[in-house]
Amino acid sequence: MSESSVTPLLLSNVVVPYSYHYKLTINHLKPNFSGEAIIHWKKNNNYNGQTDSKFSLTLHACKLIITSAFVGDVKLSISYDKSNQHVSFTTEESISDDSPVIIQYMGQIKTINTYQDTTQGLFKTNYLDDISGKANNYILATHFQPHSAKYVFPIIDELQHKPESFQLDIVTATRFKVLTNGKLTNQEYVNENTLHQFKYDLPMSPSVMGFVIGDLEYLSSESLLQPTTRIYTCIGESRYARYALATIEKYLPILQQKFGLEYPLSKLDFVTIPFLNDGAMENWGLVTVIPSTLLVDELTATPAERQQVVELVVHELVHQWVGNWVSFDSWNCLWFNESFATWVTKNLAQIDVDYEDMLDKDCLYIDDKFTIQTIHEHVSTVYTGLNATTSSIFDSNIYQKGIILLNMISEMFKHEGKDFIECFGKFVINQFKGEAIKLFDIWQQLNQCISIDLPSFVYSWTRLSGFPLVRVSYSGDKLHIEQHTYLYNIPELDKVGVEDAPFHIPLLIRVVDDNNQIKILNILLSDRSIELDIPKSQLININSGRGGYYRVLYQQNLSNINLMTSSDLIGTIHDLGKIIGTQHSTGQDLGHFFDILELFVQSSWKFDWKVVKIALVYLTKFQTIFTNYTNAPEFQTWLTKYARDLFQRINWDKVIANSDDELQVYSTILEMNINNKQAVDFATRHFSQFINPSSKSTFIPGELVGSIFNLSMSVATMKQYKQVLALVKNANTSLLNHTNLSQYELQTVAISSLAYPTSSELLRKTLNFINNNIDSKMIELAIVGISNCTDDTRVQIVFDWFKLNYDHWVLRSLRKGSDWSKQIGITVRNLTKLILELMNRNQKFKSFRTEFIESKRVGLPEHGLESVNQELEQEKEEKEMIASFFSDVKQKFL
Ligand SMILES: [Zn+2]
Numbered sequence: 106m107s108e109s110s111v112t113p114l115l116l117s118n119v120v121v122p123y124s125y126h127y128k129l130t131i132n133h134l135k136p137n138f139s140g141e142a143i144i145h146w147k148k149n150n151n152y153n154g155q156t157d158s159k160f161s162l163t164l165h166a167c168k169l170i171i172t173s174a175f176v177g178d179v180k181l182s183i184s185y186d187k188s189n190q191h192v193s194f195t196t197e198e199s200i201s202d203d204s205p206v207i208i209q210y211m212g213q214i215k216t217i218n219t220y221q222d223t224t225q226g227l228f229k230t231n232y233l234d235d236i237s238g239k240a241n242n243y244i245l246a247t248h249f250q251p252h253s254a255k256y257v258f259p260i261i262d263e264l265q266h267k268p269e270s271f272q273l274d275i276v277t278a279t280r281f282k283v284l285t286n287g288k289l290t291n292q293e294y295v296n297e298n299t300l301h302q303f304k305y306d307l308p309m310s311p312s313v314m315g316f317v318i319g320d321l322e323y324l325s326s327e328s329l330l331q332p333t334t335r336i337y338t339c340i341g342e343s344r345y346a347r348y349a350l351a352t353i354e355k356y357l358p359i360l361q362q363k364f365g366l367e368y369p370l371s372k373l374d375f376v377t378i379p380f381l382n383d384g385a386m387e388n389w390g391l392v393t394v395i396p397s398t399l400l401v402d403e404l405t406a407t408p409a410e411r412q413q414v415v416e417l418v419v420h421e422l423v424h425q426w427v428g429n430w431v432s433f434d435s436w437n438c439l440w441f442n443e444s445f446a447t448w449v450t451k452n453l454a455q456i457d458v459d460y461e462d463m464l465d466k467d468c469l470y471i472d473d474k475f476t477i478q479t480i481h482e483h484v485s486t487v488y489t490g491l492n493a494t495t496s497s498i499f500d501s502n503i504y505q506k507g508i509i510l511l512n513m514i515s516e517m518f519k520h521e522g523k524d525f526i527e528c529f530g531k532f533v534i535n536q537f538k539g540e541a542i543k544l545f546d547i548w549q550q551l552n553q554c555i556s557i558d559l560p561s562f563v564y565s566w567t568r569l570s571g572f573p574l575v576r577v578s579y580s581g582d583k584l585h586i587e588q589h590t591y592l593y594n595i596p597e598l599d600k601v602g603v604e605d606a607p608f609h610i611p612l613l614i615r616v617v618d619d620n621n622q623i624k625i626l627n628i629l630l631s632d633r634s635i636e637l638d639i640p641k642s643q644l645i646n647i648n649s650g651r652g653g654y655y656r657v658l659y660q661q662n663l664s665n666i667n668l669m670t671s672s673d674l675i676g677t678i679h680d681l682g683k684i685i686g687t688q689h690s691t692g693q694d695l696g697h698f699f700d701i702l703e704l705f706v707q708s709s710w711k712f713d714w715k716v717v718k719i720a721l722v723y724l725t726k727f728q729t730i731f732t733n734y735t736n737a738p739e740f741q742t743w744l745t746k747y748a749r750d751l752f753q754r755i756n757w758d759k760v761i762a763n764s765d766d767e768l769q770v771y772s773t774i775l776e777m778n779i780n781n782k783q784a785v786d787f788a789t790r791h792f793s794q795f796i797n798p799s800s801k802s803t804f805i806p807g808e809l810v811g812s813i814f815n816l817s818m819s820v821a822t823m824k825q826y827k828q829v830l831a832l833v834k835n836a837n838t839s840l841l842n843h844t845n846l847s848q849y850e851l852q853t854v855a856i857s858s859l860a861y862p863t864s865s866e867l868l869r870k871t872l873n874f875i876n877n878n879i880d881s882k883m884i885e886l887a888i889v890g891i892s893n894c895t896d897d898t899r900v901q902i903v904f905d906w907f908k909l910n911y912d913h914w915v916l917r918s919l920r921k922g923s924d925w926s927k928q929i930g931i932t933v934r935n936l937t938k939l940i941l942e943l944m945n946r947n948q949k950f951k952s953f954r955t956e957f958i959e960s961k962r963v964g965l966p967e968h969g970l971e972s973v974n975q976e977l978e979q980e981k982e983e984k985e986m987i988a989s990f991f992s993d994v995k996q997k998f999l
Contacts, residue, residue: 111189114163114261119156121149122164122206124270127258130298131277131318133229133243135214140169142208142259145270158199162206165255165262166192168226170211177204190255190491208259214245217380224248224382225494226256232379234320234340242340243281244319246378246393248386250495251436254311264434265541267308274302277318282337285316286390288371306370306390308539313429315388317376328354332368337376338400345400348411349375352418359453360419364426364530366538375399375421383495385417387424387446394421412456419450431534434541436489439498440480441544444507448515449526451508458512460654461679463505468571468593470601477502480510480567509654510566514551514559516652517611520627521555528554557609557629565609565631566654573608574689575630575648578660579641586612586647587634591656596688607633608655614639615649617668625649646673656680658694666704674701674716682723685990686983692993698723699997706750714766717751721773727987728777732893734945734988741895743998748777752784768808775812779819779861788816796828798843807846814858815890826867829855830874833887853886860890860903868899872906875936879914880925885935891943900943900950907940908957915961915968930969937973945981 115121124145131138146162160176167190174181174194181194194206215228222228227247233240247257255262273285279299287303294300317337324343326334334353336346353375361367370390377396385394398417401410423446433442451458469476478486483503515525532550545560552559574591577584590598590605598605610630616639617623623645628635645665648657651672657680663669669677681698684690702724704710705717731740751774778784791813795805805813818829831837832855838848846854859871871887878884891903911933918930944954961970 113263113265114165114191115149115263115265116151117154118149118161118163118261119152119154120146120160120162121151122146122162122261123268124205125258125260125268126272126274128274129257129276131214131227131245131275133214133245133278133281133318136216137211138214138227140210140212140258142206142210144206144208144259145203146206147203159195159197160200161193161195163191163193164259165190166210166259167253167255168213169256169259171259172209172211174206174208176200176206177202181206190252192259210259212257220380222380223494224380225253228380230379232339236341242320244317244321244339244378246317246319246376246381247315247388248381248383248393249314249388250312250383250386251489251493251498252312252491254314258311258314260311262311264310264312264432264436267310267432267539267541269308271305271309271314272303273305273316274300275316275318276300280320281318282321282323283316283318284321284337284374284376284391286314286370286388307430309389309429310432310541313387313389313432315386315391315393317378317391317393321376323374324350326350326354331357331373332370333372335372335374336399337374338396339377339379342377342396342400345402346375346377348401348403348406349399349414349418352415353422356415356419356422356453360422360426360449363453363524363526364534365527366426366530366534368425369430369538370425373425375418385421386495387421387428389425389429392421412454415454416447416450416456419454420446423449426530426534430539431537432541434543436493436498437484437487438544439495440483440500440503440507443499443504444511447504448508448511452515452526458508460509460651463502463509464572464654464656464679465683466502467506468591470592470595470603473601475570475603477506477571479570480506484567510563513566513611513653514562516613516650517557517562517627517629518555520611520613520625523554561631562609562629565607569606569608570603573610573655574684575610575612575655575657576660577644577647577657582638582640584637584639584641584644585634586630586637588630588655591689593687607631610655611653612647613649613652614647615645615669615673616643617645617665618643623668645669646677648676649673651676656684658684658689659697660693663697663700666701667707667710671713671716674713675719677701678716678720678723682719682726686987690986690990692990695727695987695990696994696997698727699994702747706747706754708754712754714764714770718766718770718773721770721777725773725777729893730984730987731991732895732946733942734984735991736947737991737995737998739995739998740991744777745780748774748784749781752778752781757787765808768806772808772812775809775816779816785816785820788813789820792817792825795840795843796825798840801842803843805844807844807850810844810846810851811854811857814854815861818858818861818890819863821862821864821867823867826862826870829858830870833859853883856883856886857889859887860894863896863899865899865902868902869906872903876906876910879910879917879932880928881932882928885932885939888936888939892939894943897946897950900946903940904944904950904953907936911961912965915965919966919968934969934973937970938977941974941977 122144126143128141129138171183171192174183179196179198181196184193215226217224217228217230225248227245229243229245231240232242234242252262254260273287275283276295276298277283283301285303287305289301290304291302292299320340321337322340322343323335323337324346336350338346357368373390375392375394377399378393381393381395384398399414401414427445428442467477480503483500487498489498518525528551532554533547536550548560548563571590573588575586575588577586588607588610590603592598595601612628612630614626614628616626641664645668678701681694685694702720728744731737775784791805794803833852841848862868875884875887894900914929914933918926918933920926941954944950958974
């Protein structure tokens with residue numbers, strides 16, 4: 106019998122427990138604990154099988170040894186069903202009264218020694234504290250999600266089971282702190298140990314129950330308004346919990362206000378425990394986490410470390426309402442539970458939801474399927490049975506898709522003047538608190554808050570694969586918007602059997618009216634296409650705020666680029682940059698990309714570093730393609746002028762004191778200005794300052810050292826060239842005081858600048874240097890400066906040298922059994938890729954390339970040239986397509 110076909114105990118039992126009282130005696134030095142369960146039961150209204158007079162109750166239990174079981178005076182017989190982790194208690198005698206079932210049992214305490222050990226059920230570990238220096242401190246903790254409560258309690262371990270009453274008594278060493286989900290009602294000495302008695306505030310599922318026992322200290326919130334809030338840590342570490350505690354104090358009231366419901370339990374603890382496979386577990390009122398994610402030193406913590414604490418703490422706080430109070434009736438809803446907690450956190454802490462990575466991966470079609478499942482496929486196939494763990498149920502792509510889905514829904518709420526989180530509190534949490542629900546219930550409830558058909562919207566985004574490509578065009582003054590499922594790597598959907606079904610797309614159309622008022626119209630496109638009366642002059646862009654999960658291409662020029670927001674520009678640039686070169690793109694799209702670039706040199710446009718940074722990444726890619734795959738002097742002339750104009754927009758006197766984003770832009774602009782005397786002078790000046798620092802305070806940011814070296818090398822004297830070569834051989838470590846590069850990074854920068862000289866003499870020196878060190882790692886970097894070189898004479902010198910030495914290198918690389926021959930093989934492969942790429946620029950070079958490959962194929966033993974060539978040929982398709990668009994955009998460069 107497969108596990109899924111096992112009837113839930115909540116349905117198959119004639120009677121079901123409604124109240125549990127467990128009494129555990131736990132000695133941390135022993136491998137077992139002993140327990141007593143007092144279980145009150147009642148007739149099961151959900152049971153619809155046959156009934157007879159005999160008493161029978163089946164519970165979950167795993168690795169528990171039941172020593173006795175009674176109802177009143179009647180002894181129950183015990184039988185185990187190990188494969189289903191069931192234990193049954195039965196008697197032939199009829200039970201007339203409603204005495205509780207009383208079970209005596211033993212369970213295991215697992216010892217955890219390494220991070221590989223599975224933390225489930227009850228486990229213990231010892232730890233060393235900084236104060237005493239002794240390792241005899243103990244922590245015992247539980248981890249029940251998804252199916253491990255039954256390692257500690259004989260119980261019905263099912264998601265829908267939330268017992269009305271729950272009491273837990275724990276007897277253990279007096280020195281330990283003892284924490285559970287419940288509130289402490291009594292504490293007393295018992296035979297040199299201490300008894301702690303807890304009563305739970307509210308019914309909860311077994312999977313979010315838990316307890317922690319151990320040598321712990323705590324930091325307590327002094328806020329009077331909140332539930333008693335504490336962070337427990339290992340001895341000596343609570344001082345690092347201040348930031349986490351302040352985060353709870355800040356966000357708990359925000360969540361209460363947003364959800365419109367008070368935190369429902371009387372106390373809230375976070376506990377750090379040294380080992381926990383999932384890193385964090387949101388047990389209700391007793392969150393357990395590993396220390397590294399929660400504890401920071403407030404004096405030295407970086408913004409990124411603080412943000413990580415906020416992300417963890419708020420995520421776990423959200424679970425206290427959604428996941429714990431409102432819970433789900435199946436483990437295949439875990440994606441929603443986790444996505445919701447993370448999305449709410451991002452929303453409240455104002456952390457952007459970035460789709461770009463997912464958009465790159467979610468459109469590939471390999472081996473007859475999309476590379477990423479739909480949410481629906483995941484939900485219907487994920488294994489949630491007895492051997493599942495939280496991490497085996499969790500799928501990070503589906504989690505990411507959940508965040509994207511929630512973000513889209515929230516954007517639509519926002520455009521109807523509604524706050525999604527507030528609506529969720531009012532119509533979902535308030536409605537279903539205490540229950541275990543289906544996801545469909547959520548969409549049904551929220552549907553009353555919004556004009557669109559929310560269940561259909563969710564259906565569309567959870568059932569359809571990938572995402573759509575939306576095309577925007579005009580006929581007259583009619584705006585026409587059309588959608589198709591987007592496949593990156595397959596030209597025709599129908600040939601691979603992919604259904605081109607329409608998504609429900611929030612169009613989020615940003616427009617400017619005749620009075621220069623800007624507004625966003627959210628129209629849902631649920632059909633193939635739509636026509637709207639929005640004149641071209643009024644359209645700014647669609648998918649504003651990146652609210653929707655799709656890419657957009659425009660058939661006509663964008664008339665209002667200057668009115669686009671920073672994030673809309675970034676979205677549009679990515680859409681163009683990622684699609685140009687695929688079968689979906691045309692020369693017009695490349696033209697739009699260059700239209701956007703023109704904006705950056707207009708003085709009326711407020712210079713936006715983030716936008717420019719992203720655009721220049723794509724421009725650099727197109728530059729290399731145009732240089733090596735076209736004969737395009739017009740482009741080079743345009744680029745020189747464009748680079749000069751960009752150079753003028755920036756204040757180069759203040760270059761040192763900038764953020765990483767800005768420095769990256771500075772560096773790229775400098776690199777683009779290799780033909781600009783002003784830029785080369787700037788670089789040469791800074792190069793001299795760096796090589797011969799005049800004072801201790803001389804400092805050049807690491808991000809800039811590369812472009813400063815490259816530009817100054819382009820006009821280097823023999824003396825300067827030798828200075829750089831000396832750095833390649835042996836980085837002068839005293840220079841490291843004047844930049845934030847490591848010694849290795851400085852050497853890499855130096856070697857990468859060696860092919861920049863315009864002088865043939867120096868270029869030949871570099872080539873000699875490579876040849877003499879051909880068995881050195883990364884020596885091929887010395888040639889990278891030639892990649893964007895427009896001077897065919899220099900390219901010719903490099904190619905002649907390559908051809909002359911190639912046979913010799915290959916024969917050395919083929920000698921068996923030595924490390925250096927292996928290294929030469931790697932270097933030659935990389936050099937070949939770099940140099941053959943240069944040989945597509947005109948007919949003459951192309952024939953050199955073909956001749957070279959043919960003669961080496963015949964003249965040398967097999968050495969991998971064929972596979973390098975195949976790799977280049979594969980990448981070539983996209984590059985040649987982009988190069989072919991050049992004629993369409995040539996006008997722009999004149
Ligand atoms: Zn979570």
